[in-house]
Amino acid sequence: MRQLVLSEFPDRNGILVLGGSNYHYLAKVLRKTSGSSVEARLPDGSIRTFRILDITRETKEIRLSAAEENGQSGQNMPDIPSFFPRIILFQWMIKNPKMEQLVRQATEMGVSEIIPVTGERSLFRNEKESYPVKQERWERIIREARQQSGSSIPTGIFNPVSLSEAVRIWNDISGDIPENRKIAFVLTETPLERKTLHEYLGRHIKDGEDIPVCAALAVGPEGGMTEQETETLTENNFLKIHFNTNILRSETAALYGVAAIQNALTELGKWQLKEYNL
Missing domain, CATH: 2.40.240.20 (Hypothetical PUA domain-like; domain 1)
Structure with a gap:
């Protein structure tokens, strides 16, 4: 609607x-x-x-x-449906118009907060356009996307922040949320001997535990994050995941990741898992 x-x-x-x-x-x-x-x-x-x-x-x-x-x-309708998870996207800055398209589509999907990050390989650092101008345009894009999609999620967007500030924001947001009700991921470009998305989420339905209500996703720019950036995130409880797909552009990877997490969380009580050693 x-x-x-x-x-x-x-x-x-x-x-x-x-x-x-x-x-x-x-x-x-x-x-x-x-x-x-x-x-x-x-x-x-x-x-x-x-x-x-x-x-x-x-x-x-x-x-x-x-x-x-x-x-x-x-x-009267709630701002966020009770069954809908709060998803926070930490997106390393990519060049316009890709960033604007990402903001639009993430809003349509119901992302709660979009937090642009100025990483080591971020192209945004070389652009002359000021942050306030971009912020104003992003907010206009979000409003248009909510009107078009009928989203009830009041998507918010931050001014671009450093990695250390992004970590602080996540810790502030998640600080009062119980451990079994939150989860954070960072996308990696290469396959790792890590658990899959469903394996990580599986621990939340073992023994009847509650479904996570808040999930974060960190996505690097074209060329990926630096090793130090990834390490900083994992030190702050971000779990490394890799999707077995074709090579995806940054904006495509972000939307793919959001969709995968959103679908897995909203249907967590439906799908069945084996007993994993989590």
């Missing part, structure tokens, strides 16, 4: 006047007209149905009214 993502609530009369990108999205993209209805997600995560009262093309403004059907003006 497409949705309009709002940054403000309607006034006490249920009226909301929108312009700018909101006007463009409703009038130009969705081609809404006066009297049309639109589903909008409010800042508190709830969904409300609005009716378009009028469209003023001269000033490029749209006036909405909270529609009341059967005595109800909307339905």
Whole structure:
């Protein structure tokens, strides 16, 4: 379901006047007209149905009214569905437009936080465009992606950070989460004598343990992470995994990894594992 993502609530009369990108999205993209209805997600995560009262093309403004059907003006929905894991993507910076496409698609998939990392082999260090400009554009891309995909996940994105800062962020996020409810991975380019994704996750369903609610994934740039960067992550409890696929570009590997983790976690109670020595 497409949705309009709002940054403000309607006034006490249920009226909301929108312009700018909101006007463009409703009038130009969705081609809404006066009297049309639109589903909008409010800042508190709830969904409300609005009716378009009028469209003023001269000033490029749209006036909405909270529609009341059967005595109800909307339905409260949680920001994140209870069954959906919180996925945090630590993405080593790659060059635009690949980074922008990655931000868009990760948002559509329901990634909770995207944390760009300026690693040793990151191309971003040589670009002249300032961080604030990129941050503003990324946030606009996220908003558009949520509207297109109907994602209920309020995806957030950080300004690019160093590896040490990325590790601190993960430790802060995961610090209060029990060990059996969180897990972190780092993708490697070469096969290793390590456990597979399902083998690592298998320990969480042994003896009826709870399914992880928070998972992190670290993905390097083109050319991969340096040995020191990988070592830093493993020292901070990131598990090395390698997917037996073709050689993937950084942005493809990130989305493949997110999809694999997301699917494995959401269906963890369904698939069966052998008894592994974990």
